[in-house]
Amino acid sequence: MRIDLTQTHDVIGTYQSLDCSEVRQQYTDPGTKYAFEVLDEKVTAGYLIKLAAFRHIRDLQRQGSVGFPFAYSVKRVDQVLKFASICPNVDTGEPTKLMPWQKFIMAMLIGWRNDDGGKRFSRAIVSVARGQGKTYLMAIITAIVI
Numbered sequence: 001m002r003i004d005l006t007q008t009h010d011v012i013g014t015y016q017s018l019d020c021s022e023v024r025q026q027y028t029d030p031g032t033k034y035a036f037e038v039l040d041e042k043v044t045a046g047y048l049i050k051l052a053a054f055r056h057i058r059d060l061q062r063q064g065s066v067g068f069p070f071a072y073s074v075k076r077v078d079q080v081l082k083f084a085s086i087c088p089n090v091d092t093g094e095p096t097k098l099m100p101w102q103k104f105i106m107a108m109l110i111g112w113r114n115d116d117g118g119k120r121f122s123r124a125i126v127s128v129a130r131g132q133g134k135t136y137l138m139a140i141i142t143a144i145v146i
Contacts (some may be wrong), residue, residue, distance in 0.1 A: 033108020077111040
């Protein structure tokens with residue numbers, strides 16, 4: 001089913017009209033959990049984050065179908081988040097626990113792969129206030145990608 005949000009912009013209403021119970025049961029990784037929290041309005045988020053969360057859930061439903069060449073690797077997401085959990089903060093020398101939104105970004109960038117195993121996404125725009133961990137997050141992603 002094709003969904004067009006360009007006119008209504010009602011991400012939450014559209015999400016609520018869908019049955020996502022199978023995805024909710026099958027995927028319990030932090031990235032997918034955050035997407036559901038955004039769409040269930042347990043987390044306050046802007047329109048673009050809601051769209052990203054909705055795309056993630058819809059794509060989980062679509063993977064494996066004809067014409068959709070991407071797959072979500074929970075194993076890869078778990079590996080990346082384990083690596084991130086031991087990365088030291090430059091200031092303290094201790095690992096800093098990632099916030100849920102950071103785990104979501106990592107899951108989207110690292111978890112989604114194409115049929116050849118390559119990354120689905122090669123760029124991300126992260127715009128949050130000072131002191132929210134952008135540099136720490138990007139340092140971890142850079143260390144993983146390189």
